[in-house]
Amino acid sequence: MGNSIRGILVMVKEYFAMSWSNIRGNKVRSFLTVLGILIGVTAVIALITTVSGFSGTLSSSFRSMGAGSLMLSVTGNDLKSGLSREDLTVLTELEEVDGVSPSVSLRGRVARGGAYQSNVTVSGRNAYYFLKNEGMVSRGRTIHPSDEENMTFVCLISQELVTTFFYGEDPLGRNLYIDGVPFLVVGILSGDGGTSVTAMMSSGSASIVIPYTTALKMNNTGDVTSLVVYAADGLESGDVTTVLEETLDAMFSYEEDCFTVTAMTSIEDTMNNMLSMVSTLLAGIASIALVVGGIGIMNMMLTTVTERTMEIGLKKALGAIPWQIQMQFLIESFLLSMIGGVMGVALGLFLSLILCQAIGSTFVISVEAILLGVSFSAVVGILFGWAPARKASRLNPIDALRSM
Amino acid sequence: MTEPVFFHMAGIHKVYPMGDEQVHVLKDVNLDLEKGDYLSVLGPSGSGKTTLMNIIGCLDTASAGEYVLEGYDIGEMDEVELARIRSREIGFIFQNSQLLPRLNALKNVELPLIYAGVSPRERRQRAREMLEKVGLSRRMEHYPNQLSGGQQQRVAIARAMVGNPAILLADEPTGALDQKTGRQVMDLFQALNREGRTIIMITHDMNIAACARRTVHIVDGVLTERAGEAHG
Ligand SMILES: Nc1ncnc2c1ncn2[C@@H]1O[C@H](COP(=O)(O)OP(=O)(O)O)[C@@H](O)[C@H]1O
Ligand SMILES: [Mg+2]
Numbered sequence: 001m002g003n004s005i006r007g008i009l010v011m012v013k014e015y016f017a018m019s020w021s022n023i024r025g026n027k028v029r030s031f032l033t034v035l036g037i038l039i040g041v042t043a044v045i046a047l048i049t050t051v052s053g054f055s056g057t058l059s060s061s062f063r064s065m066g067a068g069s070l071m072l073s074v075t076g077n078d079l080k081s082g083l084s085r086e087d088l089t090v091l092t093e094l095e096e097v098d099g100v101s102p103s104v105s106l107r108g109r110v111a112r113g114g115a116y117q118s119n120v121t122v123s124g125r126n127a128y129y130f131l132k133n134e135g136m137v138s139r140g141r142t143i144h145p146s147d148e149e150n151m152t153f154v155c156l157i158s159q160e161l162v163t164t165f166f167y168g169e170d171p172l173g174r175n176l177y178i179d180g181v182p183f184l185v186v187g188i189l190s191g192d193g194g195t196s197v198t199a200m201m202s203s204g205s206a207s208i209v210i211p212y213t214t215a216l217k218m219n220n221t222g223d224v225t226s227l228v229v230y231a232a233d234g235l236e237s238g239d240v241t242t243v244l245e246e247t248l249d250a251m252f253s254y255e256e257d258c259f260t261v262t263a264m265t266s267i268e269d270t271m272n273n274m275l276s277m278v279s280t281l282l283a284g285i286a287s288i289a290l291v292v293g294g295i296g297i298m299n300m301m302l303t304t305v306t307e308r309t310m311e312i313g314l315k316k317a318l319g320a321i322p323w324q325i326q327m328q329f330l331i332e333s334f335l336l337s338m339i340g341g342v343m344g345v346a347l348g349l350f351l352s353l354i355l356c357q358a359i360g361s362t363f364v365i366s367v368e369a370i371l372l373g374v375s376f377s378a379v380v381g382i383l384f385g386w387a388p389a390r391k392a393s394r395l396n397p398i399d400a401l402r403s404m
Numbered sequence: 405m406t407e408p409v410f411f412h413m414a415g416i417h418k419v420y421p422m423g424d425e426q427v428h429v430l431k432d433v434n435l436d437l438e439k440g441d442y443l444s445v446l447g448p449s450g451s452g453k454t455t456l457m458n459i460i461g462c463l464d465t466a467s468a469g470e471y472v473l474e475g476y477d478i479g480e481m482d483e484v485e486l487a488r489i490r491s492r493e494i495g496f497i498f499q500n501s502q503l504l505p506r507l508n509a510l511k512n513v514e515l516p517l518i519y520a521g522v523s524p525r526e527r528r529q530r531a532r533e534m535l536e537k538v539g540l541s542r543r544m545e546h547y548p549n550q551l552s553g554g555q556q557q558r559v560a561i562a563r564a565m566v567g568n569p570a571i572l573l574a575d576e577p578t579g580a581l582d583q584k585t586g587r588q589v590m591d592l593f594q595a596l597n598r599e600g601r602t603i604i605m606i607t608h609d610m611n612i613a614a615c616a617r618r619t620v621h622i623v624d625g626v627l628t629e630r631a632g633e634a635h636g
């Protein structure tokens with residue numbers, strides 16, 4: 001009779017229809033019941049999607065510029081405080097290395113005419129730096145190899161300094177004084193100073209860029225202590241670490257703690273780990289809302305069972321077996337929870353779209369997150385609907401009918 | 405080959421525990437029916453009519469005694485088997501028609517067939533036929549609150565009959581109706597009985613009971629063929 005798979009499917013379909021009409025018949029109450037699940041799923045989805053969008057953006061910017069690079073920072077020892085230009089040449093000529101980009105940082109007093117500004121960040125860079133970080137220059141030219149070679153007094157300046165010192169004038173071809181030394185302005189730095197992570201991490205927002213050799217001279221050191229090493233084509237930064245360390249060990253006479261090499265890939269790994277830890281933690285907290293939502297559904301279902309005692313008795317009198325009653329109520333709580341879940345997924349994605357736009361990362365719909373949200377609410381619906389549904393199926397039809 | 409016993413009750417007792425005491429609601433009820441009978445059970449309020457109906461309708465089992473329906477020994481059955489018997493052999497009609505408010509007339513009539521696992525098409529077909537039979541062919545899409553009391557009761561009758569049960573079991577079917585619509589329901593019962601339906605109708609109203617072909621009396625849980633015999 002009703003035992004074939006087909007029969008069961010037909011019945012389950014019928015229960016869905018009944019549950020749906022019950023849920024619709026109590027719109028406000030159903031919505032309030034579902035609110036807990038909705039909020040929980042919204043939070044989980046928004047968090048996961050936003051964080052994964054953010055880490056995706058981070059990763060891709062690492063990959064675009066950073067994956068093949070290593071940060072080298074030198075503390076030196078008594079004999080040797082940093083890397084000389086010859087040392088840099090040695091590093092550049094390593095087979096595994098594509099090039100190096102030293103960074104020499106100074107602070108100086110910048111002046112022109114009557115105007116001056118103290119404590120301006122001046123970065124010493126080489127030509128290779130501009131090769132690796134495209135889009136740094138909005139107008140004019142970059143530092144050339146000949147500038148490095150000859151320690152020329154040329155500079156590129158930020159838009160901010162253009163407004164400060166060259167109001168209404170074209171700065172290109174004019175002089176600017178850094179600590180009293182005249183520098184020829186040859187280029188204007190673009191506003192965002194490059195988008196790559198290495199640019200972000202190594203320069204901050206430089207106001208003035210000059211040839212690093214010139215900067216070393218002004219610094220009175222002649223030694224480079226901070227640089228970025230780029231791996232040769234096809235190599236990841238991790239592959240270069242060993243050979244780089246060996247070379248540097250030789251330069252520093254095998255004394256310990258003279259330098260640190262940090263591969264970008266390992267920084268990226270660390271960051272991704274941190275991000276995924278944070279997102280797991282937040283999602284964990286958000287899932288408490290799901291449990292609370294589940295309890296809300298359970299409460300509502302228990303109330304429903306009590307209210308519909310007569311209906312349950314009647315259905316039993318008409319031949320429903322306990323299992324069929326249990327199924328019907330289970331499907332109702334499942335459906336309630338799923339409605340909350342689906343609404344939560346939609347709202348969560350919407351929220352995360354806004355968030356991603358606000359923090360400027362790409363918005364990627366994560367299928368895992370959606371599956372997680374939906375399946376979590378399905379589980380919550382069945383889990384918390386179980387006890388009420390069982391209670392309904394246990395109702396004695398005689399008592400139930402007498403209550404009419 | 406003998407036919408299975410259609411309806412046989414012998415020595416039925418029903419006792420409810422009430423704290424330390426026991427309430428003896430049905431006392432040695434004996435009753436036999438044949439297919440096509442139309443029986444009314446007449447008795448005052450509190451005499452045990454509903455209790456008896458619950459046992460006949462397999463919603464409840466007797467404390468003692470034998471009850472056989474369509475060859476099945478009802479006393480031996482578990483909850484699920486009882487539900488199956490109800491689904492196949494019993495058509496309930498309650499005092500207040502007890503329709504589900506969110507379902508229209510057609511869906512209400514289909515309900516027992518859903519639990520019996522009948523396919524949607526056949527369900528719809530049979531429910532339509534039944535509603536036509538009770539004179540509601542033009543009210544099939546109506547919801548209970550769009551129907552009069554008499555119409556609701558007729559939907560309930562259609563629902564009771566749709567599974568083609570062995571017995572139509574009605575507890576005070578006219579209790580909530582005015583005299584005229586009550587009369588119409590009685591006419592319907594008589595018509596159904598003429599077609600061969602077995603009907604058991606429970607009532608406290610002598611005039612209603614008189615519509616049946618046979619009347620038994622119940623007083624204080626004792627069932628007799630004629631009024632007053634229990635006191636004799
Ligand atoms: N579950 C129960 N527990 C105790 N007493 C009951 C129970 N059900 C019915 N009774 C008692 O049995 C008697 C008959 O009840 P019922 O069958 O409903 O009578 P009727 O339907 O004729 O009015 C009443 O006195 C009632 O109080
Ligand atoms: Mg009664």
